[in-house]
Amino acid sequence: xxxxxxxxxxxxxxxxxxxxxxxxxxxxxxxxxxxxxxxxxxxxxxxxxxxxxxxxxxxxxxxxxxxxxxxxxxxxxxxxxxxxxxxxxxxxxxxxxxxxxxxxxxxxxxxxxxxxxxxxxxxxxxxxxxxxxxxxxxxxxxxxxxxxxxxxxxxxxxxxxxxxxxxxxxxxxxxxxxxxxxxxxxxxxxxxxxxxxxxxxxxxxxxxxxxxxxxxxxxxxxxxxxxxxxxxxxxxxxxxxxxxxxxxxxxxxxxxxxxxxxxxxxxxxxxxxxxxxxxxxxxxxxxxxxxxxxxxxxxxxxxxxxxx
Amino acid sequence: xxxxxxxxxxxxxxxxxxxxxxxxxxxxxxxxxxxxxxxxxxxxxxxxxxxxxxxxxxxxxxxxxxxxxxxxxxxxxxxxxxxxxxxxxxxxxxxxxxxxxxxxxxxxxxxxxxxxxxxxxxxxxxxxxxxxxxxxxxxxxxxxxxxxxxxxxxxxxxxxxxxxxxxxxxxxxxxxxxxxxxxxxxxxxxxxxxxxxxxxxxxxxxxxxxxxxxxxxxxxxxxxxxxxxxxxxxxxxxxxxxxxxxxxxxxxxxxxxxxxxxxxxxxxxxxxxxxxxxxxxxxxxxxxxxxxxxxxxxxxxxxxxxxxxxxxxxxxxxxxxxxxxxxxxxxxxxxxxxxxxxxxxxxxxxxxxxxxxxxxxxxxxxxxxxxxxxxxxxxxxxxxxxxxxxxxxxxxxxxxxxxxxxxxxxxxxxxxxxxxxxxxxxxxxxxxxxxxxxxxxxxxxxxxxxxxxxxxxxxxxxxxxxxxxxxxxxxxxxxxxxxxxxxxxxxxxxxxxxxxxxxxxxxxxxxxxxxxxxxxxxxxxxxxxxxxxxxxxxxx
Numbered sequence: 001x002x003x004x005x006x007x008x009x010x011x012x013x014x015x016x017x018x019x020x021x022x023x024x025x026x027x028x029x030x031x032x033x034x035x036x037x038x039x040x041x042x043x044x045x046x047x048x049x050x051x052x053x054x055x056x057x058x059x060x061x062x063x064x065x066x067x068x069x070x071x072x073x074x075x076x077x078x079x080x081x082x083x084x085x086x087x088x089x090x091x092x093x094x095x096x097x098x099x100x101x102x103x104x105x106x107x108x109x110x111x112x113x114x115x116x117x118x119x120x121x122x123x124x125x126x127x128x129x130x131x132x133x134x135x136x137x138x139x140x141x142x143x144x145x146x147x148x149x150x151x152x153x154x155x156x157x158x159x160x161x162x163x164x165x166x167x168x169x170x171x172x173x174x175x176x177x178x179x180x181x182x183x184x185x186x187x188x189x190x191x192x193x194x195x196x197x198x199x200x201x202x203x204x205x206x207x208x209x210x211x212x213x214x215x216x217x218x219x220x221x222x223x224x225x226x227x228x229x230x231x232x233x234x235x236x237x238x239x240x241x242x243x244x245x246x247x248x249x250x251x252x253x254x255x256x257x258x259x260x261x262x263x264x265x266x267x268x269x270x271x272x273x274x275x276x277x278x279x280x281x282x283x284x285x286x287x288x289x290x291x292x293x294x295x296x297x298x299x300x301x302x303x304x305x306x307x308x
Numbered sequence: 309x310x311x312x313x314x315x316x317x318x319x320x321x322x323x324x325x326x327x328x329x330x331x332x333x334x335x336x337x338x339x340x341x342x343x344x345x346x347x348x349x350x351x352x353x354x355x356x357x358x359x360x361x362x363x364x365x366x367x368x369x370x371x372x373x374x375x376x377x378x379x380x381x382x383x384x385x386x387x388x389x390x391x392x393x394x395x396x397x398x399x400x401x402x403x404x405x406x407x408x409x410x411x412x413x414x415x416x417x418x419x420x421x422x423x424x425x426x427x428x429x430x431x432x433x434x435x436x437x438x439x440x441x442x443x444x445x446x447x448x449x450x451x452x453x454x455x456x457x458x459x460x461x462x463x464x465x466x467x468x469x470x471x472x473x474x475x476x477x478x479x480x481x482x483x484x485x486x487x488x489x490x491x492x493x494x495x496x497x498x499x500x501x502x503x504x505x506x507x508x509x510x511x512x513x514x515x516x517x518x519x520x521x522x523x524x525x526x527x528x529x530x531x532x533x534x535x536x537x538x539x540x541x542x543x544x545x546x547x548x549x550x551x552x553x554x555x556x557x558x559x560x561x562x563x564x565x566x567x568x569x570x571x572x573x574x575x576x577x578x579x580x581x582x583x584x585x586x587x588x589x590x591x592x593x594x595x596x597x598x599x600x601x602x603x604x605x606x607x608x609x610x611x612x613x614x615x616x617x618x619x620x621x622x623x624x625x626x627x628x629x630x631x632x633x634x635x636x637x638x639x640x641x642x643x644x645x646x647x648x649x650x651x652x653x654x655x656x657x658x659x660x661x662x663x664x665x666x667x668x669x670x671x672x673x674x675x676x677x678x679x680x681x682x683x684x685x686x687x688x689x690x691x692x693x694x695x696x697x698x699x700x701x702x703x704x705x706x707x708x709x710x711x712x713x714x715x716x717x718x719x720x721x722x723x724x725x726x727x728x729x730x731x732x733x734x735x736x737x738x739x740x741x742x743x744x745x746x747x748x749x750x751x752x753x754x755x756x757x758x759x760x761x762x763x764x765x766x767x768x769x770x771x772x773x774x775x776x777x778x779x780x781x782x783x784x785x786x787x788x789x790x791x792x793x794x795x796x797x798x799x800x801x802x803x804x805x806x807x808x809x810x811x812x813x814x815x816x817x818x819x820x821x822x823x824x825x826x827x828x829x830x831x832x833x834x835x836x837x838x839x840x841x842x843x844x845x846x847x848x
Contacts, residue, residue, distance in 0.1 A: 032728030038382045040727045044463035044754065047767050053457055084374035092525060151564050159568045166569040167560045255560045257527040265526065269374060270728050
């Protein structure tokens with residue numbers, strides 16, 4: 001087991017490094033730089049003044065040099081300062097990371113609470129009307145755009161019923177965005193649960209368990225659920241990554257002050273240090289969660305431990 | 309007894325409740341739920357009345373400030389924040405006239421190279437210190453320092469030296485700079501107090517009507533009234549401290565959510581969506597504000613080095629096809645006006661009547677005839693790109709424009725880019741001479757017609773400079789003042805319009821609308837869409 005963990009940690013570190021380098025290169029392919037973006041609203045700098053600004057920001061250096069400098073800084077823990085506000089990038093990110101995480105985890109919780117039972121019900125009623133109904137809900141969940149669902153929830157629960165605020169922070173404000181994310185991603189979990197359970201329920205050991213005369217709920221909850229969990233946990237990492245990505249839009253709809261909105265703003269402003277900082281944090285959190293899930297996977301499935 | 313105990317258990321030891329009889333538990337849960345719902349309902353009503361409280365105001369905008377440092381800020385949203393916190397040396401009336409600000413008086417030397425500003429006595433910074441000539445000098449110097457990375461550095465002018473002398477600040481220029489005093493009134497020229505830069509991190513400490521209480525980036529800027537404020541701005545009636553105590557500039561990125569927050573009473577003033585602003589205007593429960601003093605101008609321009617757009621007749625024909633009244637009425641829901649000059653109305657020296665004589669007029673038939681003479685018909689059209697960037701109202705305008713052009717035999721292929729990418733692309737495109745010709749649109753804003761200089765003095769903004777003759781006019785106007793400068797600016801406008809290098813379309817064009825509930829009184833939009841809260845009162 002320690003060997004698996006060590007290997008996973010190393011892979012994770014290398015992945016993050018690769019992302020930093022790639023992001024550093026790709027960012028320069030996006031047309032428009034921070035100085036152009038700055039000039040877009042008020043035209044009051046001469047081309048010479050703009051060139052001066054570029055050179056002070058180091059934007060006139062070759063791309064490889066800018067990337068190498070950035071990687072060296074990040075390795076030493078320095079994420080730089082934003083170009084627009086001249087604030088430390090790490091500080092801005094750290095301030096918002098908890099918000100983003102809380103929302104992602106709340107969304108995931110809602111998705112699990114709705115998705116797993118739905119998948120369970122569908123698997124048990126395989127081929128029947130209930131199955132079809134559940135899977136239709138699942139397809140609907142995948143198909144409905146998050147921002148639209150968010151706006152509908154705002155209309156009903158904030159504008160009309162006044163139950164929750166339209167925008168803001170705090171526990172009352174998190175309910176609608178968490179519901180939106182949860183409803184959008186529960187479908188994925190429901191499908192996964194269903195297919196995992198359907199497969200397991202046809203296994204010989206389930207037949208054996210039933211033949212032994214075990215009660216049905218024991219068969220389902222003990223013998224079928226645990227192996228099914230392995231598949232669900234696997235997909236969880238994927239869902240989390242989707243969630244972090246999808247959350248950028250939901251944060252915008254609900255004015256949730258997470259790193260996603262910071263990133264959108266930074267991209268419009270071409271604030272390179274901020275964009276790179278976001279990519280590093282975003283990639284790292286997805287990599288870390290995937291790694292944790294891999295490790296959890298090993299704990300859940302004894303066969304994995306034996307393999308190594 | 310049992311009843312009381314149940315309450316205790318309910319609140320403190322829920323694990324023991326299990327041993328109680330069922331009826332008690334249900335009563336307990338019911339009571340708990342009732343209390344919770346009451347608390348929730350109360351919470352809800354607090355949110356609603358909170359917005360109505362006389363001394364607080366919540367404003368929802370789409371985007372947060374990028375900086376509250378007036379020497380670094382570039383976006384309208386940032387400058388709206390800095391203009392509440394910082395004052396300017398001079399101020400501007402609605403007619404473009406210059407008035408005192410932090411400076412009670414100013415003098416210009418005979419040669420136009422030395423400006424002496426008298427700093428008003430008794431101005432207090434938000435930290436209690438006095439704003440004096442030394443502070444003003446320090447603020448000048450910081451704005452001009454290349455390490456500040458001030459995006460407006462060129463607009464401050466060719467300043468050679470600054471000096472504090474008693475209560476005077478003496479500014480020496482290396483050459484005459486006519487726009488100097490008007491620039492000093494603009495929200496891009498806020499004056500900071502020395503405490504702002506005392507530490508490594510910038511702190512927004514100014515002399516303006518509001519102090520910064522807190523700023524959570526991308527969430528809210530909280531401003532509190534400055535009790536020591538004495539107003540100089542001619543656009544403000546209230547002579548002293550703002551009537552309201554607190555202003556919160558909240559960020560709600562989604563237009564639909566912003567409007568929902570206004571309707572739910574969570575916020576008092578919002579940046580509305582264009583579509584909803586038109587509806588709100590009909591609704592007596594709301595007010596819609598449009599910035600008359602935006603200083604914004606929307607233009608169409610050409611890649612004039614690429615044939616056949618190097619021919620002024622073709623450019624004129626394209627200008628004549630553009631139905632700007634339709635753009636204003638349909639695309640912009642009648643919330644903007646058409647404009648005739650290359651510079652926004654109300655700015656120094658700008659005369660809409662004269663511009664109307666010089667520029668082209670909507671006349672699709674005549675335009676069609678010119679194009680036909682040049683060999684282009686709707687059947688064999690001139691193919692151009694219509695290069696644009698995304699903004700509310702502009703998208704619809706470009707669609708109507710595309711139809712307008714098609715009618716005279718110009719087939720325009722709309723290419724939309726996001727703003728930074730667009731200006732980057734235009735910088736490349738304007739240098740080329742051998743690609744598909746393009747018509748493009750842009751907007752610009754300022755408090756002085758000198759922005760013509762930044763746009764068209766070669767190489768010009770995104771390389772849109774034109775020729776020696778125009779360079780000379782634009783450079784000369786900077787060295788003049790008063791009537792002579794106004795004449796020179798008009799000469800530049802005339803040259804651009806008669807040769808159809810630009811087709812003026814509308815004013816204003818972006819971020820210019822605000823809406824509030826009807827109970828808000830005295831809210832105003834100032835120059836360059838600054839938000840003026842000094843006169844705001846909330847009625848019941």
